[in-house]
Amino acid sequence: xxxxxxxxxxxxxxxxxxxxxxxxxxxxxxxxxxxxxxxxxxxxxxxxxxxxxxxxxxxxxxxxxxxxxxxxxxxxxxxxxxxxxxxxxxxxxxxxxxxxxxxxxxxxxxxxxxxxxxxxxxxxxxxxxxxxxxxxxxxxxxxxxxxxxxxxxxxxxxxxxxxxxxxxxxxxxxxxxxxxxxxxxxxxxxxxxxxxxxxxxxxxxxxxxxxxxxxxxxxxxx
Amino acid sequence: xxxxxxxxxxxxxxxxxxxxxxxxxxxxxxxxxxxxxxxxxxxxxxxxxxxxxxxxxxxxxxxxxxxxxxxxxxxxxxxxxxxxxxxxxxxxxxxxxxxxxxxxxxxxxxxxxxxxxxxxxxxxxxxxxxxxxxxxxxxxxxxxxxxxxxxxxxxxxxxxxxxxxxxxxxxxxxxxxxxxxxxxxxxxxxxxxxxxxxxxxxxxxxxxxxxxxxxxxxxxxxxxxxxxxxxxxxxxxxxxxxxxxxxxxxxxxxxxxxxxxxxxxxxxxxxxxxxxxxxxxxxxxxxxxxxxxxx
Numbered sequence: 001x002x003x004x005x006x007x008x009x010x011x012x013x014x015x016x017x018x019x020x021x022x023x024x025x026x027x028x029x030x031x032x033x034x035x036x037x038x039x040x041x042x043x044x045x046x047x048x049x050x051x052x053x054x055x056x057x058x059x060x061x062x063x064x065x066x067x068x069x070x071x072x073x074x075x076x077x078x079x080x081x082x083x084x085x086x087x088x089x090x091x092x093x094x095x096x097x098x099x100x101x102x103x104x105x106x107x108x109x110x111x112x113x114x115x116x117x118x119x120x121x122x123x124x125x126x127x128x129x130x131x132x133x134x135x136x137x138x139x140x141x142x143x144x145x146x147x148x149x150x151x152x153x154x155x156x157x158x159x160x161x162x163x164x165x166x167x168x169x170x171x172x173x174x175x176x177x178x179x180x181x182x183x184x185x186x187x188x189x190x191x192x193x194x195x196x197x198x199x200x201x202x203x204x205x206x207x208x209x210x211x212x213x214x215x216x217x218x219x220x221x222x
Numbered sequence: 223x224x225x226x227x228x229x230x231x232x233x234x235x236x237x238x239x240x241x242x243x244x245x246x247x248x249x250x251x252x253x254x255x256x257x258x259x260x261x262x263x264x265x266x267x268x269x270x271x272x273x274x275x276x277x278x279x280x281x282x283x284x285x286x287x288x289x290x291x292x293x294x295x296x297x298x299x300x301x302x303x304x305x306x307x308x309x310x311x312x313x314x315x316x317x318x319x320x321x322x323x324x325x326x327x328x329x330x331x332x333x334x335x336x337x338x339x340x341x342x343x344x345x346x347x348x349x350x351x352x353x354x355x356x357x358x359x360x361x362x363x364x365x366x367x368x369x370x371x372x373x374x375x376x377x378x379x380x381x382x383x384x385x386x387x388x389x390x391x392x393x394x395x396x397x398x399x400x401x402x403x404x405x406x407x408x409x410x411x412x413x414x415x416x417x418x419x420x421x422x423x424x425x426x427x428x429x430x431x432x433x434x435x436x437x438x439x440x441x442x443x444x445x446x447x448x449x450x451x452x453x454x455x456x457x458x459x460x461x462x463x464x465x466x467x468x469x470x471x472x473x474x475x476x477x478x479x480x481x482x483x484x485x486x487x488x489x490x491x492x493x494x495x496x497x498x499x500x501x502x503x504x505x506x507x508x509x510x511x512x513x514x515x516x517x
Contacts, residue, residue, distance in 0.1 A: 004325040011314060080313050088275060089309060093326050094299035218291070219277050 001095055002103055009107040013076045017111050020069045024115060027061055028122035034058065035130050051135065055188035059123050059139060066150020067180070069115050073108045074157035082161055087217060101214045105158055105207055112154050116147050141196070142189040148199055149183040155206035156180075162213035224251045225284075226373050226405040227272065232281035234267050241267050243429040244281070249422075254399060254406040256416045256437070259426030260514050265409045266306065268426075269377045272407070273303055286373060299327055302371035306378045308359045312351035316344060316361065320368070329370045338364035338394060356387035363391060367398055376408040380415060388412060392419055413507045417441075425513060432465075432513055437506060444509045446502040447476045447485055454494045463488050466515050475502065477512035 035058050038047050050056040081087045090104075091097055123143065127136040156176035163169045183199060186192060192199075227249040234242040241264045249255045259265050270276040271283050274290045283290040286297050293301070311319055316339055324330045342357050350358055359379070366374060376395075380388050392415055399406060399419075410416055416423065417437050425433040425440075433440060444465075449455065455474045458467055463484070466477040478485055486496055504512060 001325055004322050007318075008311070008314070008322050011318060080311075084307065084309055084312075085305065086309055086311065088273070088303075088305055089311065091275070092273070092298060092301075092303050094295040095326070096295055218275065 001093075005100070005103045006107055009077060009104060012080055013073055013108065013111060016069075016072050016076055017115075020072075020115050021118065024065070024118050024122070027065070028119075028126065031059060031061065031123070032126045032129075035126060039130060051131075057139075057142060057189060059127075059143060062119055062123070062143065063146050063184070065119065066112075066116055066147050067153050070112050070150035070152075070154035071157050073112055074154050074161065077104060077108045078158055078161040087162070091214075091218060097214050097218060098211055101162075101210050102207065105155065105210050108158070109151070109154060109207070112150060116150060119143075120147070138189045141193045142186065142191075144196055145183045145186065145192045145199065148196070148203055149180055152176075152183065152203050152206060153180060155203075155209055159209045159213055162210055162217065164213060164217045168213075168216075225249065226251050226286060227255075227407060228282070228284040229268075230282040232268075232271065232283055233279050234264070234271065234276070235279045240429055242271075242278070245426075245431060247424055247431070247434060249405060249407055251405050252403045253422060254408070254420045256420035256423035257407065257409045257426065258413065258416065258423055258510060259432075263426040263428060263514075265426060266377065269306075269375065269409060272375055273305075273377075299369075300372040302366035302369050302374040304362055304366060304374070304376040304379055307381055308355060308362045308379075310350050310358055310362050310365075312349070315347045315349050317346035319350065319361065319365065323365055323369070327369050331368045331370050334370070334398075335364040335368035338367065341390075355382035356384060359383055359387060359391060363394060367394075370402075372405065374404060374406045374408075376406065378409050378411070380410040380412045388415055395419065413510050417506050425510065427514060440513075441504070441506050441509055443479050444504065444513060445478055445481070445485075446504050446508070446512055447478065447482065447499055448502050449474050449476070449489075449499045450495070450497065452495060454492065458492065458494065465513055468512070468515075475512070477509075 038050075038058075042050075051058065081090060090100060093100065095103075120140070120143070123139060124136060127139050153176070156172065156179070160169055160172045160176065163172060179202075183192075225248040227247070229245055229247045232242055232245040233240070245264075245268065257265050257268060267276065271278050272285060272290050274285075274293050277291045285293060286300060288294060288297050311322070314322065320332065320335050324332065338360050342353075342360055344353070344357070350361060353361065359382075363379075379391055383391065395406070396419055398404065408416070408420070420437060422434070422436050423440070424431055435443075451469060451472045451474050455469075458464065458474070458476070460466055463480055464476050464478050468475040468477070476485065480488070482499075482501060486499070489496055489499070
């Protein structure tokens, strides 16, 4: 059964997954070329000043990547299910609705995580070539809220799409917007170093959110 | 005989609007049962409750022995659902959708699916979203047949289908049901098609059940009597004897389950002139409209 669910989710999302992988790879190559270009043209000293004092983030191009990928994967997974009431087909499958929804979101989440892992891996790799460990660590702390934003938006968008009542949808959109704004308020590096774990603790519970609209849909709330 | 579907005092309201009022019905195993009624009489609400997508305000709705709003996955595998508008996973191809469903059902019969779908002469890689409504209906029916369910619930199967596809649908359904002891519950607006296939039916009226019988019995026992319009006929109202009254210019049509003798006695008591009273032969559709009314 799980194999079939993976198959369906893959059919819905495969193009965006392939395109996002390509986009991530191309952007990583671009970052590496740009960093090398700066170091060679501006000297290492100037480059260091730009990074440490001017807070120029050489990886900033990735800031909204996780957000876009998370939202798009969720939209591609759940909009086709909700349009024309197609979710009814899924809810009639011989599998409990909790298992079904958790499986679907697990698959989407996994695709997102692979994307995010490539971003982290690529940036760490590039950073280690040109910068000391402190810069690499700082880069990880700085991009972590962006990655969390991608994860949060995936579950929030899924919940919003699955929610059958427009009233609750609007409330969820407002909450989602406010929460995500909090994750993107930095103006430099390392700014979430001490508060990020609070966000992690909140986001850990996000996967369970999708169960509520699923249950409400079953009860016939429109 | 075992009841596959059982509705007891089923009541449903949308806010304050009462749609189903103490509906009672049972469907025996192996029967083909039709739910007929005009738009807005609660057919879709009943089907939604049966399918478990709506929790009734009160009453009991059991499907294969389980409450319809909490049917277990195991029992769900025994129920084939056709949703209004032949909903399907449009983003899949003919081959993909079969592959997807096959893992969910232990008794999956791939041949049943392809027997029906091959009639469309389409490639296996043809996307469902690029099909006509008729073609999609064949794919959906093929998937239900391949599932080999004990019970089929078909909601408005005729919606959007031309006469050819409607006929094809009915022929295959008839053939499938005749070779195995399946129970079918279906709704449609095409009364002539329903006549070809269903054993029993209910006709739903506004907040009440108008009739629960076989269509053959309904057709034979329901009559239309025509008489000249007069001041006394204008005073007639639908009651236990007269199911519906229709006035067209100077003619009055009375619809009733009573025979001509009883109608004459009834009209005499109401001081209605019996001059030129005659029985008008009714087709099934006319009888249905006569019972439910045109508006």
